[in-house]
Amino acid sequence: MKFVSALRPDEIARSIYEIDYEHLWHAGYRALIFDIDNTLGEWGCRTLPESAHALVHQLEARGFVLGFLSNDGGENRSHLKAQLGSYPVIWRAAKPRIGSYRALIALLATQERETAMIGDQLFTDIWGAKRSGLYAILVAPVSPASDSIWAKLRRPLERLVLRLLARKDAAHKDPYKS
């Protein structure tokens, strides 16, 4: 169960629009790292949806420092790159390896304890975030149908882990079982 616990998101939200960013701010978080594919837009999107682009600007205006971490290579995504042009983006991040998290945290000049990672995949975004000491927020994929073949294969396993974690939490909360 130890491995399963290492995958535990600190928070789960239906989408990037349903995260309570004010609450994060008041809890002391000042930097937000977003996954791109199926977190901000569909997997492989060439541009950000307008709503996601607007949210990014809104969060920056609120005072958050923003960065982006993608396992994709970023090829043929020039419009997307232009949209994110003013923010640090690390492509080929190799999440859940922690090197790219460390590199981005250094670029953002932030600290682990004031940084939250937001992404749609447990075995990449969330696991890497937890290993890096970040607050980890799992969101549902924007479009599961657009997932890469590898992500599609991992989804049933993700659901299993989430079920195991939910069961474990319930056991902890049950006063008769503690």
Ligand SMILES: [Mg+2]
């Ligand atoms: Mg993703």
